[in-house]
Amino acid sequence: MSHRSKRYLAHRALVDKSKLYTVPEAVALLKQMGQEKVNAAVELHAKLGVDTKQSTQQVRAVVHLPHGTGKKIKIAAIVNEHQVKECLAAGAVEVGGDDLIAKIKTSEQTPYDIIVAGSDMMSKLVPIAKILGTRGLMPSPKSETVSQNPVKTIQDLLSGKISFKTDESGNIHLLVGRAGHSEADLTENIQAAIDAIKKAKPSETKGTYFGSCYVCTAMGPSIKVKTN
Numbered sequence: 001m002s003h004r005s006k007r008y009l010a011h012r013a014l015v016d017k018s019k020l021y022t023v024p025e026a027v028a029l030l031k032q033m034g035q036e037k038v039n040a041a042v043e044l045h046a047k048l049g050v051d052t053k054q055s056t057q058q059v060r061a062v063v064h065l066p067h068g069t070g071k072k073i074k075i076a077a078i079v080n081e082h083q084v085k086e087c088l089a090a091g092a093v094e095v096g097g098d099d100l101i102a103k104i105k106t107s108e109q110t111p112y113d114i115i116v117a118g119s120d121m122m123s124k125l126v127p128i129a130k131i132l133g134t135r136g137l138m139p140s141p142k143s144e145t146v147s148q149n150p151v152k153t154i155q156d157l158l159s160g161k162i163s164f165k166t167d168e169s170g171n172i173h174l175l176v177g178r179a180g181h182s183e184a185d186l187t188e189n190i191q192a193a194i195d196a197i198k199k200a201k202p203s204e205t206k207g208t209y210f211g212s213c214y215v216c217t218a219m220g221p222s223i224k225v226k227t228n
Contacts, residue, residue: 012221019224023194026215026223027186033220035179039070040217042186044174044193046227047211052170056204059172060142060165063196067185068160070178074111075157076100078125078139079118079150087116090154097121104128114157115139119148160189164197172197179217190215194227 004012011033021029030042050057076094077087078101087095093112094100104110105128115132117125117139125132125139132138139145143163147153164174177189194213201209214222 008219008221015221015223017224021223021225023190023215023225024183024187026225027183027190029223030179030186030215030217030220031183033217035217035220039178039180040219041071041175042177042179042181042190042215042217044172044176044190044213044215045222046172046174046194046197046213048166048170048172048197049208049211050166050170050202050205052166052168054204057202058166059197059200059202060163061196061200062144062161062163063174063193064156065160065162065176065189065192067177067181067189069162069175070181071175073113073157075114075116075154076110076112077116077118077150077154078121079116080120083118083150086151087154090151091158092116092154098124101125101128104131110135110137112137114145116145116147116150116153116157118150119146122146164193176215190225194225198227 014029014032048059050059052058074093077092078097079087079095080097084095101124108131115137129138145153164172166172174193176193177186198210210227213225213227215225216222
């Protein structure tokens with residue numbers, strides 16, 4: 001059994017494991033744990049009743065957190081030469097076309113959190129598709145990282161738009177904010193995430209879809225929340 005700190009045990013004692021908390025109640029409890037000093041990440045973990053072996057039941061969608069994640073993200077953009085300056089101005093850390101593709105192919109370095117691509121550049125990504133794919137960085141229409149308007153896509157991502165998908169076990173893990181967010185802002189972010197997961201329910205899924213849902217800080221105890 002792993003050793004738990006006194007702080008963790010004290011926080012865990014605050015959580016009634018037999019209770020299903022509303023989102024506002026869960027956020028108030030997170031705040032009671034006093035993680036604002038380290039501005040800990042706040043996470044949402046959901047177990048879905050989907051069969052991930054079936055391609056039609058894999059859940060993959062996006063959510064716009066109204067108050068952002070609180071995390072600075074590095075976005076690279078692969079676009080045509082006419083959009084380079086605009087994408088840099090929008091907040092991308094690196095922008096290019098054929099030159100950026102060649103750089104990634106040669107160096108195999110991708111120090112980015114997200115890569116956005118213009119629709120007209122997708123056919124040129126073939127030489128680096130394996131590099132990006134194995135790192136979860138391949139631009140995709142499903143994650144809305146392929147766009148005819150990459151400038152707006154970059155702006156949306158920096159303002160709190162994030163993608164999510166089920167893992168092999170049918171779980172979803174999402175960063176939904178920071179402990180330094182206000183209670184109202186965290187509540188809105190978490191509710192937006194829950195609503196987006198509900199909306200992404202595959203039509204082929206039968207039985208219980210939203211099995212369970214928990215929120216927690218990165219190093220804190222989990223709190224089970226209502227999803228209806």
